[in-house]
Amino acid sequence: MNLLKRTSLRHTAELRVLEGFGRAVRAVCRYVAPRTVEELALTVQRARAEGLTIAFRGAGRSYGDAALNASGLVVDTTGIDRVTAWEPATGIIDAGPGVTIEGLWRRTIEDGYWPAVVPGTMHPTLAGCVSMNVHGKNNFRAGPFGDHVLDLDLLTPAGDIVRCSRDENPDVFFAVVGGLGLLGAITRVRLQLKPVESGRLRVEALSARNLDELFDRFEAHLPHGDYVVGWVDCFARAAELGRGIIHVANYLRAGEDPEAAVSLHVERQGLPPRILGFPRSALWRIMRLFTNDPGVALVNAVKFFTSRLQDGHTYLQSHVAFAFLLDYVPDWRLAYGPEGFIQYQIFVPHAEARACVRDVLELCRQENRCSYLGVLKRHRPDQFLLSHAVDGWSLALDFPVRAGQRADLWALTERLTERVLAAGGRFYFAKDAVLRPADVERAYGRDRLARFLAIKQRLDPDGVLANDLWSRALVQSG
Numbered sequence: 001m002n003l004l005k006r007t008s009l010r011h012t013a014e015l016r017v018l019e020g021f022g023r024a025v026r027a028v029c030r031y032v033a034p035r036t037v038e039e040l041a042l043t044v045q046r047a048r049a050e051g052l053t054i055a056f057r058g059a060g061r062s063y064g065d066a067a068l069n070a071s072g073l074v075v076d077t078t079g080i081d082r083v084t085a086w087e088p089a090t091g092i093i094d095a096g097p098g099v100t101i102e103g104l105w106r107r108t109i110e111d112g113y114w115p116a117v118v119p120g121t122m123h124p125t126l127a128g129c130v131s132m133n134v135h136g137k138n139n140f141r142a143g144p145f146g147d148h149v150l151d152l153d154l155l156t157p158a159g160d161i162v163r164c165s166r167d168e169n170p171d172v173f174f175a176v177v178g179g180l181g182l183l184g185a186i187t188r189v190r191l192q193l194k195p196v197e198s199g200r201l202r203v204e205a206l207s208a209r210n211l212d213e214l215f216d217r218f219e220a221h222l223p224h225g226d227y228v229v230g231w232v233d234c235f236a237r238a239a240e241l242g243r244g245i246i247h248v249a250n251y252l253r254a255g256e257d258p259e260a261a262v263s264l265h266v267e268r269q270g271l272p273p274r275i276l277g278f279p280r281s282a283l284w285r286i287m288r289l290f291t292n293d294p295g296v297a298l299v300n301a302v303k304f305f306t307s308r309l310q311d312g313h314t315y316l317q318s319h320v321a322f323a324f325l326l327d328y329v330p331d332w333r334l335a336y337g338p339e340g341f342i343q344y345q346i347f348v349p350h351a352e353a354r355a356c357v358r359d360v361l362e363l364c365r366q367e368n369r370c371s372y373l374g375v376l377k378r379h380r381p382d383q384f385l386l387s388h389a390v391d392g393w394s395l396a397l398d399f400p401v402r403a404g405q406r407a408d409l410w411a412l413t414e415r416l417t418e419r420v421l422a423a424g425g426r427f428y429f430a431k432d433a434v435l436r437p438a439d440v441e442r443a444y445g446r447d448r449l450a451r452f453l454a455i456k457q458r459l460d461p462d463g464v465l466a467n468d469l470w471s472r473a474l475v476q477s478g
Contacts, residue, residue, distance in 0.1 A: 008046075008050060009030065009032070009043070009046050009047055009050055009052060009073060010030070010050055010052065013030035013031060013032050013073060014030070014031050014032070015028055015029070015030060015031070016028070016029060016031040016074075017029075018031065018057070018060070018067070018068055018074060019060075019068075019340075020060075020062055020063050020064045020065055020066070020067070020068065020340075020433065021060060021061050021062060021063045021333060022063040022064065022333065022336075022340045022341045022342050022343060022401075022431075022433065023333060023336065023338070023339070023340025023341070024064075024339065024340035024341060024342050024401045024406075024433060025064055025065045025068065025433050025468070026068070027065070027068040027069070027070035027468060028070065029055075029068060029069050029070060029072070029073070029074040030052070030072065030073045030074065031073070031074050031076065032073065032074075032075055032076070033075075033076040033077075033078070033079050034075065034076075034077070034079065034080065035079040035080065036080060037080060037096075037155070037187045037188075040075065040077065040080065040155065040185055040187065041155055041159060043073075043075055044075075044155060044157055044159070044185060044464070045159055047072070047073050047075075047464065048157050048462065048464045052072045052073045052464075053069060053071060053072030053073065053463070053464060053465070053466040054069070054072060054073050054074075054075055054157075054464055054465055054466070055067060055068065055069035055072065055073070055074050055075070055181065055465075055466060055467035055468070056074075056075050056077060056127065056131070056181040056185055056186075056467075057074050057075065057076045057077070057078075058076075058077060058078055058097070058098065058124060058125030058127050058128035058131075059078060059100060059123045059124050059125050059128060061119075061121065061123055061124045061128060061430075062128070062132065062430050062431070063342065063343045063430065063431040063432075063433065064342070064429075064430075064431060064432045064433035064434075064469060065433060065467065065468035065469050065472065066132070066180055066181070066429060066430060066432075066467055066468075066469040067181075067467065068467060068468040068469075069466060069467050069468060070468055071466070071471070072466065075185070077097045077098050077125070077127055077185065077186075078098040078125060079098055080096040080097050080098045080187070081095075081096050081097075081098035081099045081100070081103065081125075082095070082096045082099070083095045083096075083099060083103070083107055084096070084188070086107060086108065086111075088108075088111035088112075088113070091108070091113045091192060091193040091194070091195055092150065092190060092191070092192055092193070093107070093108065093190070093191050093193060094188065094189075094190045094191075095126055095188070095189055095191070096126070096187070096188060096189075097125060097126055097127030097185070097186045097187060097188070097189065098125050098126070098127070099125065099126045100122065100123055100124065100125050100126075101115060101118050101119070101121075101122045101123065101124055101126075101129065102122040102123060104126075104191075104193070105118075105122070105269070105319070105320070106266055108193055109196075109199060109264055109266060109269060109319070110264055110265060110266060112195055112196055112197065112264060113193035113194065113195055113196065114193060114194050114196045114319055115148075115191075115193055115194070116142050116147075116148045116192065116193060116194040117134065117135065117136045117138065117139075117142050117143070117144060117145045117147070117148060118134075118136050118323050118324070119134040119135070119136060120136075120323070120324060120325055120326045121324055121326040121327050122320070122323075122324045122327055123327070126186075126189045126191070127181075127185075127186040127189070129145045130145065130146060130149060130152065130176070130177055130186055130189060131176075131177075131178070131179060131180055131181045131186065132178065132180070132429065132430035133145055133146045133177050133178030133382075133384055133386075133387065133388075134430065135377070135379065135388075135389065136227070136323070137227040137228065137229040137247075137249070137323075137377060138226055138227045138228075139377060139378070139379045139380060139389060140222060140228070140377075140378035140379060140380050141225075141226060141227075141380075142194075143380060143382050143389075144177075144178075144382055144384070144387070144389060145177075146177035146178060146382070146384050147382060148191055148192050148193075148194075149177060149189060149190070149191055149192075150165060150190040150191065150192055151163060151164065151165035151168065151173075151190050152164060152165075152173070152176065152186055152188060152189045152190065153186070153187045153188040154172065154176055154183065154184040154185070154186060154187070154459075155184050155185040155186075155187050156183075156184045156459045156460065157184070157459070157460050157462065157464040157465060158459075161187065162184070162459075164176060171455060172455060172459070174383055174384050174385050175384075175385045175386070175451075175452055175455045175456075177384045178384040178385065178386045178387055178388075178429075179385070179386060179452070180386070180429055180467070180469060180470065180474075181465070181467065182456055182460070182465050182466070182467070182470055183455060183456055183459050183460065183465065184459055184460070184465070196251055196264075196319070197251070197252065197253050197254040197257075197260055198251070198252035198253070198254060198256070198257040198259075198260040198263050198264070199260070199262075199263030199264040199265070199268055199269060199318055199319060200252055200257055200259075200260075200263045200316045200317060200318055200319070201226075201227070201249040201250060201251060201252065201316070201317055201318075201319060201322050202249065202250050202252055202256075202314060202315075202316060203247055203248070203249045203314065203315055203316070203317045203322060204221075204247070204248045204249075204312065204313070204314045205245060205246070205247055205307060205310055205311070205312075205313050205314075205315075206221070206245065206246040206247075206248070206311055206312065207243075207244070207245050207246075207304065207307040207308050207310075207311045208230075208242075208243060208244050208245070208246060209240065209243050210236075210239060210240055210241060210242050210243055211241055211242025211243075211354065211357065211358055211361070212242075212354070213243075214230055214232065214242055214243070214244045214246065214376065215353075215354055217246055218230055218246055218376065218378065219378075221246065221248045222378060224250070225248040225249065225250060226249060226250045226251050227247075227248070227249040227250075227322070228246065228247070228248050228249075228377075228378065229246070229247050229375065229376070229377055230244050230245070230246045230247075230375065230376035230377070231244050231245045231246075231247075231303075231373075231374065231375060231376075232244040232361070232374030232375070232376055232395070233300040233301070233303070233304050233374070234300075234361060234364065234370045234371040234372075234373075234374040234397065235293075235296065235297040235300050235301075235365075235370045236300075236304075237365055241358065241361055241362065241365075242357070242358065242361055243304055244304070244374070244376070245303070245304065245307045247322075249317070249322050252316075257316070263318065268318060269318050269319060269320040269321075270320065271320060271321065271324070271327060271328055275328060275329075280328065280329060280330055281330055281331070283328075283329040283330075283332070284329055284330070284331045284332050284333075284334045284335045285335075287329065287332060287335035288334070288335040288337070291335045291336055291337070291372065291400065293368075293370065296370075296372045297370075336400050336401075337400070339400070339401040339402060339403055339406075340400075340401050341372070341398050341399060341400045341401055342398075342399050342401060342409070342413075342431075342433045342434065343396055343397065343398050343399075343431040344371075344396070344397045344399060344413055344416065344427075344431070344432075344434065345388075345394055345395070345396040345397070345427065345428040345431050346360065346394060346395055346397075346416070346420045346425050346426075346427060347379060347388050347389060347390050347392060347393070347394045347420075347425050347426045347427065347428070348390070348392050348393055348394075348395075348420060348423050348424070348425040349390050349391060349392040349423065349424050349425070350391055350392040350393065351392075352392070352423035352424060352425075353392050353393040353423075355423070356419060356420060356423040356425065357376075357393070357395050359419050360395065360397075360416055360419060360420070361374075363412075363415060363416065363419070364397075364412070364416075367412050369399060369408075369409065369412050371397035371398055371399055372398045372399070372400060373396070373397070373398040374395060374396070374397055375395070375396040376393060376394070376395055377393065377394045377396075378392075378393055379391070379392060379393065379394055385448060385451060385452050385455075386429070386444065386448070386452055387426075388426050388427060388428045388429065389426075390424075390425065390426060392425075394428070396428075396431070399412075399413075410434055413434040414434070417434070417435065417439050420443075421439065421442045421443060425443065426443045426444065427439075427443060429469060429473075432469065432473065435472075435473040436472075436473060437473060437474065437475070439473070440473050440474055449474075
């Protein structure tokens, strides 16, 4: 980084081919990875002076193009990963932007604390979780990640550090959380964690024979579930359209778990090294044999009919085992092949959700483009400016990108998007690769976007901060 003091970033920054997590979008970008906040500030200062735009990147877990910048510089902040303060008495942690969810729980669980909100993998960084305002299987109860951020520091392109919270610079706070890294670099986050008395959850598995039963059983368990999530067999059709499995999980109090103290040890939270006799690291190669329409349809059918035999079954599971299903198979995304996949997640208000989800699943079947994974969640609204959440439901869909059929897939998502917008829905920028500016304006409304753009203009008047998501889906909104 000393080179930054005397030579141009245009000449010294490494050129890398970076890709979204889904591998369906990629770009050649200039890339640097500062190791301290001071190096980060110097990088931003130099890029601004050279007229380079900057996109921030954490663990690269955004499925689409949010962490790419084909026209400028990508700044990787994963190296700024120091926990600066941890208070076991209160459950408040103060940490750098590159600390991961895994880094959080490993530091805090033996003191009886767990992150209040986690996504489906433990690898995203704190700054990434804030910038995308990620949600978990408990969004209906705990809200998004940003609801548990106490305050944060933001480095602006001008070199100022802006501390913001609900009381200090609140307009900036509610825009930065979920602000896609477009308002500055997050250099510090202070977060409230959740106290837990056991390292395990009690999980109940339920099956549903069709979409109405899936919604009905899901809703019936919301009042007494700490986490509720549904899996949808997107290959089912006719009377079985929308069939699936629901998992309901609840925290255990110390008196309910005879192994409560032991279960909080870090080593009791690890994922198994082998699954079905195979090393976890090799599983994606086996998955690849089934990552095609007949293979996924077969796996889904076996999974569903097995679930019918286990309906109502309860068991104990560690926090890690329940929360981070995506981490059971390292590199699982490689099973989709070199063209990768896109994840398309819709959010629909409660009153419209069943009809819209049914319409989406039926359209996919008609087009022979069934999602290889469908995940249903219940959400509650929040106060963040670019929030994806509504008082309703989300459905996440994974579509493989096949050689020569990319345009057809994007055309299908345009038709799906039209249905979601007609239902008053929104989308999840962390996973998006397909939205257009007009879609974003209809989903979020002109007023909401204008307020965000006004704050961006104030903090970043020269337009230094940009990424490929911004260029594709947001920039014309200005």
